[in-house]
């Protein structure tokens with residue numbers, strides 16, 4: 001018997017690698033028929049880079065990612081308002097990387113297959129629910145639907161980890177009364193384009209103009225990743241779809257940025273040169289009072305979807321995975337580990353969800369305000385330089 005992980009996203013694959021490193025077998029059940037390098041750019045903050053480095057993936061990350069040197073806040077005329085060093089330039093012992101999400105996922109997938117075996121990740125199989133006995137003594141029975149044949153099957157496991165993202169089936173079974181996703185009223189478009197490097201070549205730009213904002217950073221191989229955020233409605237419960245795969249149109253987003261002239265980055269040309277554009281509503285959820293039950297728990301977006309403004313979604317999923325593997329590998333881990341994991345991570349991630357909301361709400365215009373906001377964010381999310389640099393490793397020896 002081993003641990004079953006629902007979802008081969010960033011969190012699920014990191015959980016598999018972390019369990020393996022702690023001497024625990026795992027299988028990953030992924031609903032997509034094939035894992036293709038989907039998505040665009042994401043950021044891995046130093047606390048996540050530390051964990052992946054301790055899993056032996058430091059060189060792979062350095063090959064794929066761009067080590068971010070600074071965040072530059074500017075207005076739509078390109079005037080610099082505030083900047084701060086990032087990653088090692090800020091004093092962390094680990095870099096911050098901007099990286100293509102799909103390429104990161106494939107790096108993790110290759111490591112899982114190499115270390116846990118070619119069959120460790122089962123694709124085209126959707127977790128639909130689970131049963132566990134009273135007292136949780138006997139493990140958990142996971143219901144799995146084979147998408148190709150339509151056959152419903154079962155898999156016994158010592159524990160079940162719901163790493164199945166924004167529309168988690170494991171979460172739905174644990175929390176049947178969960179409300180809808182909460183929409184900020186912001187619509188996001190994301191894309192990448194080949195473009196000349198700007199500023200240091202390793203700078204991330206955050207440019208704001210009232211209701212429209214742009215975030216742009218390089219993700220390697222001459223690509224600039226961009227995210228446009230535009231307020232189109234008042235905040236409220238999301239009605240309709242919040243998937244990661246909806247195609248956006250450049251004609252919908254370009255009008256908001258047509259007359260932006262940064263000088264060091266041609267925004268209209270960047271948007272127009274982008275191949276595939278993705279469109280999403282910016283959503284999150286109120287933190288849950290509990291995540292799991294017995295031998296079943298949640299991690300990453302399944303547990304705590306958050307606004308992307310702090311660039312923390314993938315990073316928090318990675319830290320979740322490492323803490324959970326640490327606790328599951330303790331004596332009596334499958335039974336008592338999930339509760340210890342939740343005690344360690346629930347309040348911490350709820351603080352990140354709230355800090356992202358606060359950062360989004362407060363915006364910030366002047367240099368002093370921006371310095372305060374970024375500082376507050378670091379404190380609220382427990383990611384001060386000294387805290388990360390001195391915290392003990394999550395690798396169980």
Ligand SMILES: Cc1cc2nc3c(=O)[nH]c(=O)nc-3n(C[C@H](O)[C@H](O)[C@H](O)COP(=O)(O)OP(=O)(O)OC[C@H]3O[C@@H](n4cnc5c(N)ncnc54)[C@H](O)[C@@H]3O)c2cc1C
Pocket residue numbers: 006007008009010011012029030031032038039040041042043101125126127128163164165166167168169170190244245299300301302308313314315317
């Ligand atoms: C296709 C895709 C593209 C994305 N693109 C971006 C991006 O460009 N930028 C960005 O910042 N973030 C993106 N994200 C989100 C980002 O990856 C997450 O916010 C973050 O990495 C946390 O990851 P996670 O592992 O918790 O969830 P996710 O990365 O969402 O992974 C969840 C995985 O579970 C699978 N799954 C879902 N339901 C089931 C089920 N019932 N049974 C089995 N498997 C299931 C999904 O197919 C997916 O592979 C994307 C997510 C996806 C799925």
